[in-house]
Amino acid sequence: MGASDHGFGRLLHAWRDRLAPADAGFPAAPGRRAPGLRREELAQLAGLSVDYVLRLEQGRARHPSAQVAGALARALQLSRAERDRLYRSAGLLPPRDETISTQVPPGVARLAARLGDVPIGVFSADWTLVWWNPLWSALFGDPALVPAADRNLARGLFGSGAARAAVASVRSERGDEVFAASIVADLRDAVARYPADSELDRLVQGLCAQSVDFARLWATGTAAAPHVSERKTIRHPEVGDIRVDCDVLLVPGVDLRLVAYTAAAESSDAGKLDLLRVTGGGATLAPPRPQLESGLDSRGERRG
Structure with missing residues (x-):
């Protein structure tokens, strides 16, 4: 029907x-x-x-x-x-409880939407970007122009192509190796929580085959440092380097991470974010989405 x-x-x-x-x-x-x-x-x-x-x-x-x-x-x-x-x-089966959900609760979506002066991205348990605001697009480029399967932080860190380009401009003051190890540890925790998620298994197996660094970190199984607030430098093609504080906020009960970037008021970095808010980073403030029949490519998001 x-x-x-x-x-x-x-x-x-x-x-x-x-x-x-x-x-x-x-x-x-x-x-x-x-x-x-x-x-x-x-x-x-x-x-x-x-x-x-x-x-x-x-x-x-x-x-x-x-x-x-x-x-x-x-x-x-x-x-x-x-x-x-x-x-x-629509005649479809709803997503199963034992798989990672990309559903963003209404309250979280309203909160994130109203914080328009802060770049915000919402990630699922496997570090797939599922929601972002216009200032996030202005800072990093429009995620809608990246194939949905490549909007994954682990693929960005250890993969290539569009996924890699999306995170290439970010440098962590803790060191990229420490940050990468923490993402691998998060994926290991996700596998433990969602053993029936076949897409998560394919993500891990694919990265193990593609990246020597990922395979090494996955095989060691050593505990990584937990996520903490940290300083990052983002190289933007229009306004140059922006030093920001990155905070990862966990949403209880839905296994989502809300990532926010902020800069001290009246600092030059805050001024650069203000400029991006006005100019859209060379794009429109409300980021355009690909005008496709389905809106998603053949490698589109696998869960609702």
Whole structure:
């Protein structure tokens, strides 16, 4: 049965109308008539084309993938129960409890969206980037332009191509080796918590085959230093080096990490972040998403 047979489009429209623009990180424009998100705003947040969202709502697109359903659930800030209802309305099985979730709870999404003057990224338990704000895009480049499977920090540290380029500009004052070891330790902990997650297993096995350094760290099994607040230097092509404090905040109960970069008020580094906030780092403040039929490539996100 198609998505329209289960009211998928009606759910999308209703939940789009429910979500306040400010809670999704959009400024309130004077004279705005839409009660919630505009269709183009939802498309932008989910990485879909506006036409595809329109056809989903009208029931003309009848078979959304699990990747599309997951992207829409995150964009609409659905609760877990609502996410599962959206999946079932599309004729899909909701994500299993024993696999890593990329669902961002509504409260966390609202909090992150309202901290627009701070670059924020939300990562799942395997260090896959699942949510980011415009200033994150201005600082690091738009993650939506990177294949979804490459938006993983471990792949960035130990892999190549687009994943590597996304993290190449960041240097840790604790030392890159120490930081890399802590990420490997986090993946080892994730494997212990989610032994049934086949995608996590493929990530680890792939990195072991691809990277001698990853394989060495994985094989040693030594305990790494826990994540702490630390100073990092980010080399930006437009404004130069920016020294920032990096804080990793754990979200209890959902196994997410909220990563925030800040600089001391009135410092030159804070001034550079302010400039990026205004200019978008050479891009628009609200980062454009690829205008694809599904919004995700064939290597797209595997979980909702």
